[in-house]
Amino acid sequence: MDNILLNLLIGVPLITIAFIFLGLLYHGIDRKISARMQWREGPPIVQPFYDVRKLLTKKNLVPENAVTWIFNSAPIIAIVASILAVLYIPIGSMNPVLEGYGDLIIVVYLLAAPPLAMAIGGFASGAPFASLGSQREITVMMSYELPLAIVVATVAYIVGGETAFSLATIADANIWSLVGPIGIVGLILLLAVMIVVSPAKLAKVPFDISKAKTEVSGGTLSEYSGRNLALFYIADGVKTVAIIALLVAIFFPWNLSPILGVTGAIAIAVDFVFFLIKVLILMAIIVTFVRTAFARIKIDQFSRNFIGLVSTLALLGLILVMVGA
Amino acid sequence: MNEDREGLDQARLEKGKESYTIPVGPINVALKEPLRILFSEDGEQVRDVDIKAGYTHTGVENIANRRNPIQALPLVQRICGICSQVHGFTYTRSAESALDIEVPERAQYIRVIMQELERIHSHLLWAGSAANQIGFETLFYYIWKERENVMDALEYVSGNRVNYEMNLVGGVRRDLTPERLEKLEEALKFYEKIYQEVEDTILRDRTVKMRTRNIGILEKQEAIELGTVGPTARGSGVKIDNRSDRPGSAYADLNIKPMTPDRIFGETHCDVYDRLAVRVKEIEQSIDLVRECMARLPEGDIAHEENLVKLLKDLRTRSGRGVARTEAPRGELFYYFHKKADQEKIQTLKVRTPTYGNIMSLRPMFLKQQIADIPIIAASIDPCMSCMDRVVTVKGDTTKTYTKDELVELSKKKTRRMKNG
Numbered sequence: 001m002d003n004i005l006l007n008l009l010i011g012v013p014l015i016t017i018a019f020i021f022l023g024l025l026y027h028g029i030d031r032k033i034s035a036r037m038q039w040r041e042g043p044p045i046v047q048p049f050y051d052v053r054k055l056l057t058k059k060n061l062v063p064e065n066a067v068t069w070i071f072n073s074a075p076i077i078a079i080v081a082s083i084l085a086v087l088y089i090p091i092g093s094m095n096p097v098l099e100g101y102g103d104l105i106i107v108v109y110l111l112a113a114p115p116l117a118m119a120i121g122g123f124a125s126g127a128p129f130a131s132l133g134s135q136r137e138i139t140v141m142m143s144y145e146l147p148l149a150i151v152v153a154t155v156a157y158i159v160g161g162e163t164a165f166s167l168a169t170i171a172d173a174n175i176w177s178l179v180g181p182i183g184i185v186g187l188i189l190l191l192a193v194m195i196v197v198s199p200a201k202l203a204k205v206p207f208d209i210s211k212a213k214t215e216v217s218g219g220t221l222s223e224y225s226g227r228n229l230a231l232f233y234i235a236d237g238v239k240t241v242a243i244i245a246l247l248v249a250i251f252f253p254w255n256l257s258p259i260l261g262v263t264g265a266i267a268i269a270v271d272f273v274f275f276l277i278k279v280l281i282l283m284a285i286i287v288t289f290v291r292t293a294f295a296r297i298k299i300d301q302f303s304r305n306f307i308g309l310v311s312t313l314a315l316l317g318l319i320l321v322m323v324g325a
Numbered sequence: 326m327n328e329d330r331e332g333l334d335q336a337r338l339e340k341g342k343e344s345y346t347i348p349v350g351p352i353n354v355a356l357k358e359p360l361r362i363l364f365s366e367d368g369e370q371v372r373d374v375d376i377k378a379g380y381t382h383t384g385v386e387n388i389a390n391r392r393n394p395i396q397a398l399p400l401v402q403r404i405c406g407i408c409s410q411v412h413g414f415t416y417t418r419s420a421e422s423a424l425d426i427e428v429p430e431r432a433q434y435i436r437v438i439m440q441e442l443e444r445i446h447s448h449l450l451w452a453g454s455a456a457n458q459i460g461f462e463t464l465f466y467y468i469w470k471e472r473e474n475v476m477d478a479l480e481y482v483s484g485n486r487v488n489y490e491m492n493l494v495g496g497v498r499r500d501l502t503p504e505r506l507e508k509l510e511e512a513l514k515f516y517e518k519i520y521q522e523v524e525d526t527i528l529r530d531r532t533v534k535m536r537t538r539n540i541g542i543l544e545k546q547e548a549i550e551l552g553t554v555g556p557t558a559r560g561s562g563v564k565i566d567n568r569s570d571r572p573g574s575a576y577a578d579l580n581i582k583p584m585t586p587d588r589i590f591g592e593t594h595c596d597v598y599d600r601l602a603v604r605v606k607e608i609e610q611s612i613d614l615v616r617e618c619m620a621r622l623p624e625g626d627i628a629h630e631e632n633l634v635k636l637l638k639d640l641r642t643r644s645g646r647g648v649a650r651t652e653a654p655r656g657e658l659f660y661y662f663h664k665k666a667d668q669e670k671i672q673t674l675k676v677r678t679p680t681y682g683n684i685m686s687l688r689p690m691f692l693k694q695q696i697a698d699i700p701i702i703a704a705s706i707d708p709c710m711s712c713m714d715r716v717v718t719v720k721g722d723t724t725k726t727y728t729k730d731e732l733v734e735l736s737k738k739k740t741r742r743m744k745n746g
Contacts (some may be wrong), residue, residue, distance in 0.1 A: 038466040128347050132696065135369075205460055206532060214355040214458050214700040295532035296460025298697045299369065 012087065019086045022276070023237025024048040026283055030240075033288045047239065055230035063223050064128030074121025075224070075231035082114030082238040089245045090171045092271030093255050103165035104152055107246060111201065114239050118209070118232065122220035133219020136299050137203070137210035140306055143306035144200045145187040150314035151190050151197075154321050155250055158183075167246075171253040179324050186320025191251050193314045198243050198286050200306070202236070206294035209302055240287065244279045247286075252278055347696070351380045355458065355700035358710035362687070362703065366696065378684060381710050389674040394420050394494050394640050394664065395633060396647070397671055401520075401660075404676065405709055407450060408488050410436075410443040411653040413492035415457045416674075418573055419662035420494050423647025424640060428574070429626040432496035437575040438509070438618045439491050441611040445516065448604045451707050452527055455601065458700040459536040464526060471519060478512035481505060494640065496628025506619060513619075516612050527605050537598040541690040541702035544595055551689070554682040555656020557706045558605065559585050560600030562593035566628035567652035579617060584610055595707045597698075604707075641669055655679035655707045680709045687745045 026043040035042025062068055087097045088107045115137055122134030156165050158178050163169045179187060200207040211219040221232060256274040257267035297305075335458040345366040351359040360382035365373040381398060385404055389397045414436050449472040456464035476486050482505045483489040491497050501509070527533060543553070549563035558565055566583035568576045584606045586592070586599040593599060630636040644666035650659050656679030661675040683706040690702050 007381070018435050039470050040466060128345065132347070205462070208460065209697070212460060212697070214460065215697050217354050292463050295456070295464070295530070295536055297532060297535060298695060300695070301535060 027237045030288045057227040060226035067124040070124035074117040075228045077117040078114040078235040082108045082235045085110035085242045092275040117222045125223035129216045129222045131209045133216045135296045143303045147310045147314040154318045171249045182324030183321045186317040189317035205291040393669045406575045409488045415649045415651045415658045417492045418649035419647045419660035423645040424643040424660045431576040431625045432627045435497045441614045444654045458704045481508045500627045540698045541597040551686045553686045556603045556682045560603045561595040575600045600705045624709045
């Protein structure tokens with residue numbers, strides 16, 4: 001009882017502030033790397049903080065045709081859901097703040113909430129471009145949730161046991177050591193699937209179909225401004241870190257402290273820094289490089305590829321893991 | 326003309342109530358300049374299109390009528406920022422043919438060199454903006470970075486990056502001195518070196534192909550009927566190119582073949598990808614042309630009369646009517662020029678720009694396409710509103726049908742007003 005109270009009182013605010021900070025910082029780094037890859041100078045790394053500060057001082061406009069309460073609550077749902085998701089993800093060798101009160105399934109649902117909130121907010125704004133973007137967002141979600149579900153089920157299958165879906169268990173178990181050579185091939189396939197699904201979940205190029213600037217003028221978020229947009233902006237950053245952190249927890253659970261032979265508070269600090277580096281590198285590969293290297297694809301091409309190709313890959317991974325386990 | 330070619334009006338859009346209407350423009354991220362396109366949608370599919378132009382009407386022709394031929398030159402060169410050379414070139418050619426002025430051969434070659442450099446610049450600019458339309462930011466930055474080189478060369482030669490001001494009635498204003506030729510040579514070498522890379526990045530990229538193949542189809546017959554010009558027509562397999570069809574200036578000495586998709590791929594799909602390929606291949610063609618012109622560049626004068634005061638005095642006595650049709654990067658550019666003897670001002674100047682010829686072809690391209698394809702299809706004709714809109718008059722939403730007599734009366738009134746004023 002003491003433990004959970006302590007966690008709620010100290011852990012939750014700390015993690016929330018840390019991840020909002022991290023989300024914005026990583027967003028800035030992402031923009032800088034992308035700019036350097038495009039022969040641009042790029043904005044300073046702290047630019048997202050400036051953006052949020054500017055947005056918070058701006059007037060919060062609500063369109064005339066909007067359903068006001070849905071329109072205003074969508075960004076709050078988005079940010080709360082993404083922060084809640086973070087609370088379930090193990091960071092380095094620290095166990096999740098809300099350990100034992102939720103698992104991988106909850107995280108998957110929580111990470112589905114922000115895009116859904118965004119889509120509902122878009123519909124509620126009553127503007128044609130936002131509605132179009134929301135339609136696209138929903139279609140995109142329907143396409144990528146299937147492969148994602150297969151990956152989650154496979155991971156739980158490998159870990160097994162009563163707490164198969166618990167993220168702490170998954171991170172401790174190190175799934176690579178639980179399968180044979182064929183299973184490793186299957187896991188690599190699953191990792192590939194996650195690498196493709198993550199940018200889609202984050203609505204980044206080449207899968208930024210719902211937010212396409214030239215096609216639907218910003219799509220879902222086109223009617224948002226001021227505080228609401230700032231909340232979405234922050235939620236986007238937190239969500240990015242949450243998804244990458246989830247990938248790290250599942251596929252890259254190694255820690256530095258056993259190798260360095262340190263224990264206690266130093267171990268936690270070392271692992272935390274190592275975790276941040278892992279997230280940064282993965283983010284650069286999954287989000288930044290991919291979004292710099294491709295053109296946006298169309299919604300029909302997206303759905304065909306995700307329901308067809310990516311789901312098949314995920315199923316193949318599942319079968320290989322079952323054979324090789 | 327079949328029925329679905331007729332323009333779409335608001336009433337017809339509203340009739341299909343089950344459909345969804347999306348306004349694109351007048352100001353929209355997908356379009357760099359004001360043009361309103363109203364789409365009625367069926368889910369993600371375009372059902373009907375209404376195009377309305379005329380948001381940037383500046384009345385250049387009217388202003389030109391108040392100027393003498395030399396003063397009008399800077400004006401027409403500012404009709405379009407990207408093709409300022411070709412506007413000046415076409416204007417001077419129409420004026421020269423009207424006023425019967427001989428242009429020295431060296432000046433003709435210098436004009437063509439500038440023209441082809443401008444084509445490289447314009448096509449690269451277009452390819453970059455097309456990449457932006459399909460959400461390929463990196464390609465956009467890459468191409469625009471390479472474009473800087475030709476702009477630097479043009480700046481070195483003419484002193485300006487965009488409005489080159491190289492033309493003069495009866496010649497050119499600046500000579501290509503050996504140093505300038507050297508600088509051009511450098512730029513050419515650079516483009517010869519990177520051309521293959523540019524072509525590979527644009528034409529062999531999978532995502533670009535996914536986004537542009539089989540969309541925005543304009544059949545050859547339709548392209549001819551709608552009177553399309555330039556790369557838009559050539560992309561549909563119509564072999565027209567004013568550089569070879571009506572070779573004026575130094576183009577007559579050069580062997581130019583219209584660049585059509587069947588020359589590149591052996592087959593014509595008439596889609597956006599074909600138009601993209603035509604433009605990319607024309608960059609290569611232009612590099613070759615500049616090289617050929619530089620090799621052939623004859624010695625001699627660069628202008629009929631370099632002293633502007635003397636030239637103006639000379640022009641004052643001359644009179645006549647003339648037209649010029651040239652190939653701008655976007656297609657055929659047409660100028661009509663009329664001046665009376667012993668009058669300083671131009672009597673009539675009429676401009677028909679390539680976008681004006683191409684804008685109607687947007688409708689058959691848009692029908693049955695997805696919303697996601699709208700920006701790239703709109704961009705595929707390389708629209709330039711500032712070129713086009715000079716000739717369109719818009720008076721709010723009110724329309725008035727004039728009878729023939731009323732129009733005659735109006736024109737008489739205007740003539741009287743002009744004579745008095």
